Amino acid sequence: MSAEDRQSQLAREHKERQAKRAEQATTSKRNVVIGAVAAVVVVAGGLFAGVTLLGNDGDDPNANAAATGSPSPSETPAATPAPSVTTAPANTKCAYRKDTSGSPAKNVGTPPTRPNLKLKTMTIATNHGNVVIDLATGQAPCTVNSFAFLAKKHFFDNTKCHRLATPENSGLSLLQCGDPQAKADGKNPTDGQGSSGYVYDSENLDGIPYTRGTVAVAQAVDAVNQNGSQFWISLGDETQQVEKAYTPFGVVSEGMEILDEISKGGWIANPDDITGDGGSNAPKIPVIIKSVRLS
Numbered sequence: 597m598s599a600e601d602r603q604s605q606l607a608r609e610h611k612e613r614q615a616k617r618a619e620q621a622t623t624s625k626r627n628v629v630i631g632a633v634a635a636v637v638v639v640a641g642g643l644f645a646g647v648t649l650l651g652n653d654g655d656d657p658n659a660n661a662a663a664t665g666s667p668s669p670s671e672t673p674a675a676t677p678a679p680s681v682t683t684a685p686a687n688t689k690c691a692y693r694k695d696t697s698g699s700p701a702k703n704v705g706t707p708p709t710r711p712n713l714k715l716k717t718m719t720i721a722t723n724h725g726n727v728v729i730d731l732a733t734g735q736a737p738c739t740v741n742s743f744a745f746l747a748k749k750h751f752f753d754n755t756k757c758h759r760l761a762t763p764e765n766s767g768l769s770l771l772q773c774g775d776p777q778a779k780a781d782g783k784n785p786t787d788g789q790g791s792s793g794y795v796y797d798s799e800n801l802d803g804i805p806y807t808r809g810t811v812a813v814a815q816a817v818d819a820v821n822q823n824g825s826q827f828w829i830s831l832g833d834e835t836q837q838v839e840k841a842y843t844p845f846g847v848v849s850e851g852m853e854i855l856d857e858i859s860k861g862g863w864i865a866n867p868d869d870i871t872g873d874g875g876s877n878a879p880k881i882p883v884i885i886k887s888v889r890l891s
Contacts, residue, residue, distance in 0.1 A: 683734030684713055690738035692794045695824060700786070701793035702776035702825075704749040711741035718743060718811075718846060720752075721886040724858070727829070727851035729811050731890070735800040736845040739813055739823065740890070743845070746792060746825055747888040754886065756780035758787040759828075760863040760879035769832030771855055772814055773885060774825045780878040782864030787876035792825035804844035806835040809852060812842040831859050858883055 689709045695701060711733075718729040718740075733740045746752060758778035761768045777790035798821050804810050807830060814826040823843055848855070861881035 684737040699791045703793040707745035711737040723884040729846040730849045731846045735803045739845040744890040752888040757883035770828045772828040782866045785868040795822045797821040798843045809848040811846040812844040
C-alpha cells in the first residue's frame, strides 16, 4: 500500500470513528486518550487510532477547562512519586516484542532483558535547557530500561516534541515527545506515529498520579501493553482525568519552568492531523531534544 493510500485509509476510518463517537456522545463518558503507536492497528479484535494522544473526542474544551478549576502551572507544585510497597526484585527480566502495528519506526535494536535497577535520574537536554526527571525505577523497571537503551543508542537526539495539549485545546496539560519521525510544524499529518519498532507491557499504573510533573509513556487507550518510545510530561493537574492506562515512570525535579514557558507560548493547530483529535498540535515554541541521559 502506498503512503497516499495509507493516509486515505486512515482518514476514512477516522471519519467512521468520529461518526460512531457522535452517536455515543449522549450516553458515553468522556474518553480521553494518549496515543503513540501509528495509524490503524488491530488490537483485541478492534480498530483504533493509535496516534490519538490526549484527544477530547468532541467535547467542548473550554467548558472542560472551566470545570477543572485548576490553578495555573506557576501556582501548582510538581507531583511527587507515591510510595510503593513493592519494588522490582534483583532478578527482574523484561520482555520486548516487535511492533507489528505498521507504524513508521526508527529501529535501533531491542533492550536487554535485565534492567539496571540502580538508575535514578533521566536528564533531557533541550534547546531551552535541561529537564531532569527522578525515576521510579523500582516500580517501572522495564520502562526505565527501555528509555536507558534508547538513550544510549541516541534514539532521541535531535528529535522534536510534537504535541502540546492545553486546557484550551483539549482540556488537558502536557507536552509529548519521542516520535523520531515528527516534524512538529503543525503541518505533518503523521506526527505522533513514529516508534522504536518494539513494544512492551505497562507497569506501575497505580503508582504515580498524572498530576503536574509526572512523566508517562504514551499509547492509545485501547492499545493495552503497547508501550514504545513516546512519552508525555504532565504540565498541570488537568491530566489526572485520563484513564490509568499509561505507565508513569518518573517525576520532573528540575526544569518545570522551561516547560511552563513552552506551554504559555501556545500551539499550532494542525488541520491535516489524520486522527482529527489534536495529536499533532505542535508547540509554537519549538522543543528540540538534543540528548537524553540516564544515570
